[in-house]
Amino acid sequence: DKIKEDIINQRDNIVTISCGDEWADYRPSRPQDYVGREEILSGMIKFLESVRKRETSTRIIGLSAPSGWGKSSTIVKLISTSKNTRNKNNIYVYGVDTRAAVSNKYVELVLLKCLTKAIEDGFIPQKYKNSITLGGVNNLLDSSSLIELFEYLRNKQKVILIYFDQFEELFLNNELSGLFDKFKQFINSVCEHEENLVVGFSWKTNINIPSDYSAYNIWH
Numbered sequence: 304d305k306i307k308e309d310i311i312n313q314r315d316n317i318v319t320i321s322c323g324d325e326w327a328d329y330r331p332s333r334p335q336d337y338v339g340r341e342e343i344l345s346g347m348i349k350f351l352e353s354v355r356k357r358e359t360s361t362r363i364i365g366l367s368a369p370s371g372w373g374k375s376s377t378i379v380k381l382i383s384t385s386k387n388t389r390n391k392n393n394i395y396v397y398g399v400d401t402r403a404a405v406s407n408k409y410v411e412l413v414l415l416k417c418l419t420k421a422i423e424d425g426f427i428p429q430k431y432k433n434s435i436t437l438g439g440v441n442n443l444l445d446s447s448s449l450i451e452l453f454e455y456l457r458n459k460q461k462v463i464l465i466y467f468d469q470f471e472e473l474f475l476n477n478e479l480s481g482l483f484d485k486f487k488q489f490i491n492s493v494c495e496h497e498e499n500l501v502v503g504f505s506w507k508t509n510i511n512i513p514s515d516y517s518a519y520n521i522w523h
Contacts, residue, residue, distance in 0.1 A: 310408065317416050318403035320468050322379045331375035334383035340373065347381055351394050354501055355462040362493045364464075366505040374505040378466050385464075395426045398466040401473055410485045411443055417465050418452070426461065427452065440485075444492045444500075456499040466503035474512050 323330040343366075353359040366374050378398045385394040397417040401409075418435055421427045431452055438445030444453075456462065473479055473486075493502050512519055 310412070316403055316405060317409075317413055318400045320375055320378055320382070320398040320400055320466075322376070331379045332373070334380050337376055337380040340377055340380075343377060344380060344384065348384065348390070348394070351462050351464060351501065354499060355393055355460050357457070360497050362497060362501050363490060364501060364503040366503070367508050369509045370507040374507070375468050378468055378503075378505060381466075392426075393460065394462055394464070395421050395424070396464045396466060397421070398468055401467045401469045404473065404476075404479055404482060407479070407482050407485055409479075409482055410489045411437055413465060413467075414443060414489070417463065421463060426463075427455070431455075438492075441488055442492045442495075443489055444496050444498070453496070453498040453500070460499075462499045462501060464501040464503055466505070468505050470504045471506040471510050474510070474516060480516065 321330065322328075322333045324333075326332065326336040347364065350359070350361075350364060354362065366377060368374055378396075382396045382398055384390060385396040397420060399413055415435065415437060418427065419432075422429060422432050431448070434448045435452065436446050436448045437443045438449070467486075473482060490502060493500055512523075
């Protein structure tokens with residue numbers, strides 16, 4: 304019971320990307336206040352369309368820039384764009400703030416919460432609501448329920464993007480150093496299966512990672 308309660312608390316602590324209340328807010332800008340970066344946005348939508356139509360085997364996307372250059376605002380705008388009339392039945396974007404990660408279970412809990420939210424929002428049929436289970440630690444996507452779900456996404460030409468914003472924060476917390484390995488395993492699984500699931504990351508480039516950090520070489 305204690306383990307179950309702990310996992311539920313960790314799941315409930317997953318924080319999605321939020322935006323400001325007005326145009327002058329220091330938080331990520333509201334979609335209606337967002338200007339420029341049209342090539343980046345159109346490129347991201349074009350990439351998701353290529354995944355949706357099975358025209359590419361790539362399943363990872365990244366966005367990097369110095370702090371304050373609008374990475375989070377771009378993701379918020381992408382989420383808004385995915386909800387317009389043209390895209391709402393084809394593209395689903397779920398963005399989370401990685402700074403809220405508190406344990407090595409973070410990756411699987413975000414995946415599960417994303418799929419649950421997609422069902423709540425009507426992107427995935429309700430019949431999958433109580434049947435979603437994840438695979439083992441080394442391959443989260445290796446489960447019969449997800450195989451069925453991915454078949455549905457392929458047949459309907461739908462794509463889901465999970466975006467991990469502020470990803471660099473993972474390297475500034477030594478207590479979560481093991482979580483980087485979980486991300487690697489998840490990425491390997493996503494790339495191996497080549498389903499209509501895409502994983503995105505954004506990070507600021509103006510940070511220094513200690514050379515003795517376990518993920519130092521891979522990060523660079």
